[in-house]
Structure formats: C-alpha cells, structure tokens
Amino acid sequence: MHTSLGYRRARMRRLMASTMTAGVVLVVSACGQAVDDTGSAQEAGELYVDLDNCGITTEYTAAPEHAVTLTSNATETMLELGLEDRMVGTAYMRGREIAPEYTDAYGQVPILSSEQPTMEQLIDADPDFVYSGYPDGFSEKTGHTREQLGDVGIDTHLNPEGCATGPVEIDDIFAEITTIGEIFRVPDRAEDSVAELRARLDDVRSRVGDEEPVTVFLYASGTDTASTTGANSMATALIEAAGGVNIFGDVPERWMSVSWEQVAERNPDVILVREEGTTPQYQSPSVTTKIADLMAVPAISATTAIRNEAFPTITLSQLQPGPYSIDGVEHLARQFHPASFG
Known part of the structure; x- marks a missing residue:
C-alpha cells in the first residue's frame, strides 16, 4: 500500500527517535487513475497485484513512483524496464560496474551511498518502494528491515534468490523481471525484455550445446x-x-x-x-x-x-x-x- 510522502517522512523520523508502536494506521490514497503500458486505465486504490515475496505479502493498488534500489541487480532490473524516472535513489553498489547498456539511464538516478544507506538517507529520498537484490539490504544491521520500512508505509521487495531454499534457475531472472513489470504496471516492457534476453541465452546454448x-x-x-x-x-x-x-x-x-x-x-x-x-x-x-x-x-x-x-x-x-x-x-x-x- 502507499502513503503520502509527508506522512512517511514524519513517521520515519519518529521511528528513528523512539521505539516502533504496533497498530499504525496507514492512509491510502484512492484518487486518480493508473495507466499501464498497454494503455488501459485503472482506478487508483484498486488492487492489481497481491504478491507474496519471501514471506511478506504486499497488496499493490498503485504503481510505485519513488523507488530506491539496493545492489546492482535490483538497479539494473529497474533500468532494463525503463523505470529510471520512477527512481529517487540507488545505493550499495560498492564499486561494482553498472551494465554498459544502462550507463546513461543510471546517470539520471541519485546515488544515496556506495554502501548501505542509513535510515536518514532513506528518509531524505522519500521512497514508496525499496527493492534489494540481496538479503543484506534489509537487516537489523542496516537499521532498516522490511518490517521497519513497512511500519512507515514503504513497500519492499527482495529478489527471490535471496530467500531460496533450493536450486534456482535462469528462468527465475525472467520471472523477476516480469514481477517488477507487474508491480510498476509496465507488463509490455517486461515481456519485450524477457523475449530479448531469452533469445540471447538461446544463442549461447545453441553454440555450446x-x-x-x-x-x-x-x-x-x-x-x-x-x-x-x-x-x-x-x-x-x-x-x-x-x-x-x-x-x-x-x-x-x-x-x-x-x-x-x-x-x-x-x-x-x-x-x-x-x-x-x-x-x-x-x-x-x-x-x-x-x-x-x-x-x-x-x-x-x-x-x-x-x-x-x-x-x-x-x-x-x-x-x-x-x-x-x-x-x-x-x-x-x-x-x-x-x-x-x-
């Protein structure tokens, strides 16, 4: 669910200053329309994705508008889908390269920190969605677990490999691109991206098969x-x-x-x-x-x-x-x- 930026900012600052309290009521906006990349409109507030992600269920009633990504793979998934205009920050790259095809788009996104961002840095970015490619993006050590962020109205998402309890497959990469496309209401872009990436993978397999x-x-x-x-x-x-x-x-x-x-x-x-x-x-x-x-x-x-x-x-x-x-x-x-x- 999504709350106003001002509400999140105030609530997050209270979270840092005192112990979290249970039973916080979050205000959900239900005005206006959302339009996906197929051109179809949807009333904001209408549930369109109900997702169980690594044990945390999130109901999406509006596409996130202010995302922060932690780690390169989360960042590149967003950029692959052309979502740099929905990103208010990236972090935790730790000197890793961004894929060359995303360099220009990456340059449009603020870098909050080369390490894990602090809660204060997240507050200043005003995110409504925080996406981590690896579990250490959400931990007590970082000061912002998924539960803590959820308590202040911020949706979170973890790449499913981070909670895998068995072998994973490359198809899981394509499934994740599709999922992020659904969350941000750009399913056509996700479908096109998956088709192109699959074609490249098939070419490799045909050569070395x-x-x-x-x-x-x-x-x-x-x-x-x-x-x-x-x-x-x-x-x-x-x-x-x-x-x-x-x-x-x-x-x-x-x-x-x-x-x-x-x-x-x-x-x-x-x-x-x-x-x-x-x-x-x-x-x-x-x-x-x-x-x-x-x-x-x-x-x-x-x-x-x-x-x-x-x-x-x-x-x-x-x-x-x-x-x-x-x-x-x-x-x-x-x-x-x-x-x-x-």
Whole structure:
C-alpha cells in the first residue's frame, strides 16, 4: 500500500527517535487513475497485484513512483524496464560496474551511498518502494528491515534468490523481471525484455550445446579456505548455461567455504575468479592477486586448472541475478568454449 510522502517522512523520523508502536494506521490514497503500458486505465486504490515475496505479502493498488534500489541487480532490473524516472535513489553498489547498456539511464538516478544507506538517507529520498537484490539490504544491521520500512508505509521487495531454499534457475531472472513489470504496471516492457534476453541465452546454448561441459570451481575469496557457491546460487545456473558444471553444484547452499583438499578432490578444469569491483577501494584483492594466491596453494597444485593456468573471470555484478547476468553467461561461454564463438 502507499502513503503520502509527508506522512512517511514524519513517521520515519519518529521511528528513528523512539521505539516502533504496533497498530499504525496507514492512509491510502484512492484518487486518480493508473495507466499501464498497454494503455488501459485503472482506478487508483484498486488492487492489481497481491504478491507474496519471501514471506511478506504486499497488496499493490498503485504503481510505485519513488523507488530506491539496493545492489546492482535490483538497479539494473529497474533500468532494463525503463523505470529510471520512477527512481529517487540507488545505493550499495560498492564499486561494482553498472551494465554498459544502462550507463546513461543510471546517470539520471541519485546515488544515496556506495554502501548501505542509513535510515536518514532513506528518509531524505522519500521512497514508496525499496527493492534489494540481496538479503543484506534489509537487516537489523542496516537499521532498516522490511518490517521497519513497512511500519512507515514503504513497500519492499527482495529478489527471490535471496530467500531460496533450493536450486534456482535462469528462468527465475525472467520471472523477476516480469514481477517488477507487474508491480510498476509496465507488463509490455517486461515481456519485450524477457523475449530479448531469452533469445540471447538461446544463442549461447545453441553454440555450446554439443560441447563437453567444463568443470568449474568458482573462487570468490579466501586463502586458508575458499569461499565458493553451491546449488542454491544463481552463479551455478549461469555456469551451466555457459557450458560448464559447478564442481560444488551438488551442495545445497548459496555461498559457503570449502577446503583446498575438497577442491583438489573434485579437480576442476578451470577456476573461475570473481572480480569484486571497478574502483580501487573495492578491487582488493584484485584478480591478479587472487590468481597468484591460487597458484601458491600446494593442495591444488596438481589440479587441471592450476597446471593449465586456466582462470576465466566474471564480475560480481554479472553473478548477481538480473538482466546483466545474461551478459555474464555470454562472457563465460566465450571463455569456456572459445572455439564455439569463432
């Protein structure tokens, strides 16, 4: 539901100054009409989406007009749908690149913070919708949980991968684009975007479909142990779409730590190195440093990947589930199966 900006601002400031109280009555505007991108009009106040998102149910009676996005994949999903004019801020990019095709649109959106925004920064942006690509966008640590934001009349949305309890698929990216299109009443734009992204994905699959899959260890970070990804992460689905197999894709986790001996036992063909960001502050350790660290680990020295010095790369932004992930699949496929791309 949606409340006036002035009401939200006052309520949010009271929230910061005192303990939240139960039973807050939220005022819902029911005047005017909403028009979707098919040209059909709808009376404001009429329910058009009733969504259960990661355990929180939201009834949408009017498309959000003042959105804030947290993390690159939430931002890119909005920009993919041409919704930059509905955005009053982005945050938590942490030096990550925005997909090149969204650079101009991204430049029109205020950046609230490179880290998580404070509650005060959210107050100043006056959002009616806060969208996070990852669970840490909503937590006690940030000072703005979904419940806290809901108490002041702000709708929230979390990319469903963030609450997944089982394996995820690339189709979940397309489903999320469709959902955001429904929330913002731009279903035609969502349909067009999904069709274009699917076509690109199908092209990759047709090129690498007959190739022998490459076994892949995704290396995020770590020296004593290694941070990697399991079955419940979109990264595993992206690797598979690019003609690879995650060697830890049978482990029902999103992100986890493994020993170097476990990596050696599964003997990957390649070690996929995750790039952290594009600015010096967030590039540490760099890809070069990570590769040097890997080459210095005795336990994996006999693996195929180390012997061949096979270190494809992917950026953290591409790994986060969103439209830019299709760029990530294309990037991976060219590295896994270069002959298939001429």
